[in-house]
Amino acid sequence: MSSSLRVVSKAGTLGKKLSFDARDGISAGNDPHFHERLPHAESRIAKASIRKPLLFLDDSESSFKVSTSGGMKKTTTLPCSSQGQRQQHHRRSPSLNNFPRFENAVTDSAALSTRALRQSASFSGRVFTSRGGRLADQSTPCSSRKTSRNDVNGAAWRISPRLELEEDPAFLQDHNVQVLLRARPISGIEIAQLGHARCIRQENAYAISWLGQPETRFSFDYVASEFVTQEELFRVAGPPMVENCMAGNNSCVFAYGQTGSGKTHTMLGDVGDFDRQPNENRGMTPRVFEYLFKKIHEEEVAQRHTNMKFKCRCSFLEIYNEQISDLLEPSSSNLPIREDSTKGIYVDGLVEVEAQNVRNILHLLLLGAANRKVAATDMNRESSRSHSVFTCVIESQWECDATINSRIGRLNLVDLAGSERQKSSGVDGERFREAASINKSLSTLGLVIMDLVDIANGKQRHVPYRDSKLTFLLQDSLGGNSKTTIIANISPSSCASSETLSTLKFAQRAKFIQNNAVVGEDASREAKGSKEHIQQLKDELARLRRQNNSAIPTPEMLVVKLVSERQVTKRLRNEVGSYQRELSECRMKLRTSLDANQRIVSELDVLRIELESSQDECKKLQQDLGTMKLEKALEVNCLELKQAQHHELMFELKAQLLKSEEKAEQEASSRSQLEIQLQEATQESTNLQTELQWTRDSLEEVESLVERLQRKTPALESGVPEASYENFMHG
Numbered sequence: 001m002s003s004s005l006r007v008v009s010k011a012g013t014l015g016k017k018l019s020f021d022a023r024d025g026i027s028a029g030n031d032p033h034f035h036e037r038l039p040h041a042e043s044r045i046a047k048a049s050i051r052k053p054l055l056f057l058d059d060s061e062s063s064f065k066v067s068t069s070g071g072m073k074k075t076t077t078l079p080c081s082s083q084g085q086r087q088q089h090h091r092r093s094p095s096l097n098n099f100p101r102f103e104n105a106v107t108d109s110a111a112l113s114t115r116a117l118r119q120s121a122s123f124s125g126r127v128f129t130s131r132g133g134r135l136a137d138q139s140t141p142c143s144s145r146k147t148s149r150n151d152v153n154g155a156a157w158r159i160s161p162r163l164e165l166e167e168d169p170a171f172l173q174d175h176n177v178q179v180l181l182r183a184r185p186i187s188g189i190e191i192a193q194l195g196h197a198r199c200i201r202q203e204n205a206y207a208i209s210w211l212g213q214p215e216t217r218f219s220f221d222y223v224a225s226e227f228v229t230q231e232e233l234f235r236v237a238g239p240p241m242v243e244n245c246m247a248g249n250n251s252c253v254f255a256y257g258q259t260g261s262g263k264t265h266t267m268l269g270d271v272g273d274f275d276r277q278p279n280e281n282r283g284m285t286p287r288v289f290e291y292l293f294k295k296i297h298e299e300e301v302a303q304r305h306t307n308m309k310f311k312c313r314c315s316f317l318e319i320y321n322e323q324i325s326d327l328l329e330p331s332s333s334n335l336p337i338r339e340d341s342t343k344g345i346y347v348d349g350l351v352e353v354e355a356q357n358v359r360n361i362l363h364l365l366l367l368g369a370a371n372r373k374v375a376a377t378d379m380n381r382e383s384s385r386s387h388s389v390f391t392c393v394i395e396s397q398w399e400c401d402a403t404i405n406s407r408i409g410r411l412n413l414v415d416l417a418g419s420e421r422q423k424s425s426g427v428d429g430e431r432f433r434e435a436a437s438i439n440k441s442l443s444t445l446g447l448v449i450m451d452l453v454d455i456a457n458g459k460q461r462h463v464p465y466r467d468s469k470l471t472f473l474l475q476d477s478l479g480g481n482s483k484t485t486i487i488a489n490i491s492p493s494s495c496a497s498s499e500t501l502s503t504l505k506f507a508q509r510a511k512f513i514q515n516n517a518v519v520g521e522d523a524s525r526e527a528k529g530s531k532e533h534i535q536q537l538k539d540e541l542a543r544l545r546r547q548n549n550s551a552i553p554t555p556e557m558l559v560v561k562l563v564s565e566r567q568v569t570k571r572l573r574n575e576v577g578s579y580q581r582e583l584s585e586c587r588m589k590l591r592t593s594l595d596a597n598q599r600i601v602s603e604l605d606v607l608r609i610e611l612e613s614s615q616d617e618c619k620k621l622q623q624d625l626g627t628m629k630l631e632k633a634l635e636v637n638c639l640e641l642k643q644a645q646h647h648e649l650m651f652e653l654k655a656q657l658l659k660s661e662e663k664a665e666q667e668a669s670s671r672s673q674l675e676i677q678l679q680e681a682t683q684e685s686t687n688l689q690t691e692l693q694w695t696r697d698s699l700e701e702v703e704s705l706v707e708r709l710q711r712k713t714p715a716l717e718s719g720v721p722e723a724s725y726e727n728f729m730h731g
């Protein structure tokens with residue numbers, strides 16, 4: 001009586017398929033020494049949990065909890081390894097990597113563990129295994145997480161059911177839209193804020209409950225818990241998409257969710273050094289192309305007689321602030337979207353590169369990812385600030401009856417920018433504008449989906465595809481001839497409770513585009529009621545039959561009983577029919593009210609987003625106003641200071657003026673005295689000049705007299721009569 005199960009150590013470094021049984025304890029495949037390396041506590045857990053179907057491993061600070069249950073849950077708490085043992089364990093763990101194909105064991109066991117247990121004869125119930133090493137610790141890259149010390153101490157190692165996803169390749173044959181919900185592990189930042197408080201509880205592989213007020217249950221096509229690997233998720237969503245495209249149809253996978261919820265991890269993941277070894281954390285896109293090229297090869301070989309050939313042309317674009325840029329040719333920006341009757345909707349001027357193999361695709365993906373706009377917000381260190389769309393046009397050609405046939409399918413892989421609340425994401429300025437643009441395009445996406453839901457319900461609606469570049473570009477994928485898988489990513493932490501609720505609502509609405517199964521929540525209760533009633537009636541019938549059997553029936557009695565039983569059966573049939581009619585009426589009513597509710601909820605969502613963004617704007621304006629007021633107050637202070645200085649200066653100037661006026665007065669009086677003196681002096685000078693003139697005149701006269709005398713002198717000397725001399729003197 002043995003079974004196999006994967007036991008994961010608290011460090012997340014032990015991952016090995018173990019066989020254990022009640023008598024022999026633990027062994028691991030062909031490795032005889034494996035149990036020696038297993039920490040004591042784990043060994044005890046495994047031994048303790050073998051008989052009953054429910055195994056529940058818990059790793060709290062001081063103990064491992066083992067719950068075994070066959071109906072009632074019993075919990076045994078086993079002491080955990082001491083700190084010393086724990087360290088020893090940690091030191092030992094690298095040696096486990098030397099196990100043959102240890103990496104593969106980790107990957108494969110993920111898919112095998114529960115399935116193996118289910119198939120096992122001794123385990124008929126459910127097995128929940130908890131898997132460590134899958135923390136969304138934003139400071140640690142995924143690839144290194146497995147052995148990270150944070151994981152050892154990080155309390156993210158926690159119990160959560162790991163529920164199997166069942167692959168259903170036929171799903172997309174009947175549905176155009178498939179909605180998957182994926183929860184990522186609680187991140188280190190969230191643990192630091194609110195510990196391990198969770199806002200969701202997974203009910204089964206299709207349903208999840210949001211644990212707020214009121215507690216709300218949502219159902220989807222698949223719900224992937226945090227323990228679902230990239231490979232498992234791909235197996236559910238990837239192959240049908242690829243096959244649909246190869247058959248000449250369009251497929252679209254897009255990841256939606258709050259910033260930091262794991263969209264890029266889901267779509268691109270950790271590609272690592274692909275040339276050496278594919279990374280187990282690579283996401284949907286690389287895996288889709290691995291599968292595509294494998295299928296292409298198989299198809300070309302199988303259809304060799306028709307000379308079938310495939311061509312893949314790829315392009316990679318981003319929509320940032322409502323502008324389209326080519327991620328493979330970053331110099332070309334603001335590319336226009338055009339619509340053409342033959343080409344459909346396309347981006348004009350977008351580079352298309354032919355890819356021959358996965359390596360080519362990865363090269364393009366990495367090139368584009370490097371050109372993508374990312375920034376750090378409070379929620380995510382490397383937040384994508386744009387929507388990215390990787391498109392691969394798959395063209396096939398083959399010959400048949402001397403004619404060449406061709407098919408074209410288009411595969412769109414969309415990584416949306418994170419929806420976020422500006423106030424919780426620590427954004428400002430440029431980041432704020434980005435966030436507003438992201439939220440606007442996502443709310444348009446929400447409205448488009450709402451209208452498509454209405455259309456699916458037979459209502460007439462104008463779908464506002466052109467209100468955003470994103471919806472315009474994805475028009476065919478959303479409402480056209482495309483098969484679409486929406487992966488809604490959420491955080492399970494209570495820190496992100498409202499964002500998670502909003503994503504759940506979005507995803508639920510998207511599911512309504514074609515799938516109405518969720519309506520069944522209440523309706524199924526009614527159906528259950530009807531079934532119970534039918535069962536009661538059947539039991540009653542059986543009892544009556546038994547009673548009848550106890551009597552000794554005559555043929556007449558038997559006929560009468562047969563007739564009466566037929567009547568009862570007929571009555572029961574009628575009752576069932578009327579119940580079914582009631583049920584379908586209830587379904588219709590429920591569906592109508594759900595539709596109305598969904599619409600109101602979506603409108604409320606849009607209004608909430610708008611309100612939040614205007615509240616944020618208002619807050620920013622208030623902050624600006626506060627800053628301006630402060631600046632103005634400072635300016636007023638400065639001015640007042642200057643005014644006081646000015647007054648002081650005026651006062652001093654006035655005093656100086658007074659002094660100068662007094663001085664001027666004094667100077668004026670001395671000036672007038674001086675003027676008088678000047679006048680007198682002038683007068684005197686005039687007099688003196690007159691006198692001088694007079695003197696000069698006299699002098700001239702004397703000189704002329706002297707001259708005349710000098711002229712007369714010779715005459716005189718020669719005896720001129722006295723009279724002449726007298727005449728001369730007076731003449």
Ligand SMILES: Nc1ncnc2c1ncn2[C@@H]1O[C@H](COP(=O)(O)OP(=O)(O)OP(=O)(O)O)[C@@H](O)[C@H]1O
Pocket residue numbers: 134135136137138139140141142183184185187226257258259260261262263264265266380382383384385416417418419489
């Ligand atoms: N399923 C998962 N398992 C482990 N780690 C995960 C998982 N999902 C997300 N993470 C981690 O969480 C962090 C945030 O994820 P990611 O960058 O993919 O978020 P996002 O939704 O693309 O954010 P944004 O919208 O801001 O770009 C990353 O460190 C990533 O490795």
